[in-house]
Amino acid sequence: MNQELLDRLGRVTEEEQRILDGTAGIEKKLYASGEEFTIDYAKLLETGQLITVRTHTRFAHFPMHRHNYVEVMYICQGSVTHIINRKKIRVSRGELLFLNQYTRHEILPAGRNDIAINFVILPEFFDVASEMIGTNNVLADFIVNTLRQDERRGEYLYFKVADVLQIQNLIENMIYSLISQKENGGEPFLLQRMNRINQTTMGLIFMYLLEAVPKAGTMEPDSYENMILMTSLQYIEQNYRTATLTELCAGLCLPSHTLSRMIKKASGVNFKELLQRKRLNKAVGLLCDTDLPVNDIIDAVGYENHSYFHRIFRERYQMTPKEFRNRHRKDSRIRL
Template identity: 25%
Template sequence: MNHQELDHYLRKLDQIEEIQIKTGENVNDFDGNELVVESEGTIPRMQDFYFFDNGPVFINKHHRFANMPLHIHSFIELNYVYSGICHQQINGQSVLLEQGQICLLDQDVPHSISALGEQDILVNIIMKKETFSKIFLGRLSNSGIVADFLANAVSENQKHDKYLLFHSQHNKNLQYIIKNIFCEFFSKQEHSLVMVNYYLPILFTELMRVYQLDKNFEFHKKTSRANIVDILSYIEQHYRDCTLTAIAKEFNFNPNYLGNMLKERTGKTFLELVHTQRMIHASTMLQHTDKSIDEIAYEVGYESPSFLYRKFKKHFGQTPSHFRKNKK
């Protein structure tokens, strides 16, 4: 399936849509007694066992022409607007999704979807929570404090609305990637699911870039100074010998204000961020070089190897020696 064939496939009326366009009423196209059970309240909860017979990821086109009632589900869901617009109520908030945008919904967040018109095409990517965590948090969170900050954005958001809206409509690379994912899944070729699983980390990496740009825009609306990602990038590059006072001077901040902002935005103090970055570099050298632990301690900014030992064991739960041995 190519992109043109995908477009025809998504725009064509399916059996459910043929019914809904006549009645305007939502049709449950599953064996509802198994799929939907009552939650603790009165909101139906979709279970995950129906969707994942062939793997931990499932993709489907949302049926048009009828309202999708309020519901929750036991899996992670990405809503992608392939065409047109989509009105949703998410956790009590009215949310408008435009063509090319993605909304990431956490488990058990109440949401409903207004009837889609003929040109409004919404595609859902759903996955188990553990699959999402492995791809989005596991693979992307150990390459530096910037990636760590962005990868944990969803966890940070769980304290609030339990969803993230990505303004991805202008990211052509993301549009290309996600269409390729749909082509693989819907064509059901040999090894299609394997290809989908390879594409997903790339998709989430692009979403991290979109999230970074969104946060930068929000920050610049409040202040003309450097944004949090710029500051974290500076720490990443100068972790060996940077000080809070030097960074505050570099970005024209009061040191106390900068320290409080870092704690508020990342959940870590300045020193914790520095030590985290040192641990990341130390672990990389332990895995990929033959340098001694004394040499590594000096290279990441510790004058005493014993200090590296203490920090490393606290961070990774094992000594540098055991870490190197277990990674070989």
């Protein structure tokens, strides 16, 4: 890794200084809301963001916790030890650990020379990567499982890829890009372009990781459920404007109650919610990427009832589509 970037990442943060001074341990309020230690993406991501990065907090034990987002840890220098299902996993320089939503784990104290980056990622960020890597592989299964909300089925992928130069270069470029966005902001069209680049970069990383699957440690859930859910997601991706559960059931030769139950079990949400998420994600892209009137966007993503669209949009983003467009252009933040 570039030494200048490494020095930048290795600076002691305010939180770390308080730990070194003995005045505080891990401050849960910085990461979580409520009594249970579930790290909340709302504490770490700006409104509308799908991904950000932060350096891993050193010098203190991270007690057992989970996340409501996907975490990817990359070790820039030294090593960091996780405990997952009572198993110690020591992740060293150049290696990657993917932790799915709600995977319970704890992290042993890291030293000053142990520098790690945490990618905080919402499942929607992986849409581009999913299209790039296809199906029937361990990473495609992992992307499907990012939708799972069942903590008993926590999953991780651990890749020992320090010797894969392409992955190292792609990761470093992505870290630099995200840190620069975080610190400097930028013009909306530039942020939009960089977000697209970052999503494509993650897809390229996944393609190289597929070659490294023999070097991966995994904990995987049921493959048949994955196949059904992956097929459903592909159908929604390709047909989100007109998709129906009835048509999908016909294609899979399954009764609607059986398929509904399997989708709900595999992803934690039903078919209608998966379709709604895809349509809203496409709508947000059009709001940020184009000057199309809102009503035209509503039609373009498959909603005939405009009032219904406005209601569900407000429920998800706490603002109207027009307010969302104006706010993100004003604040130079664009969600893809």
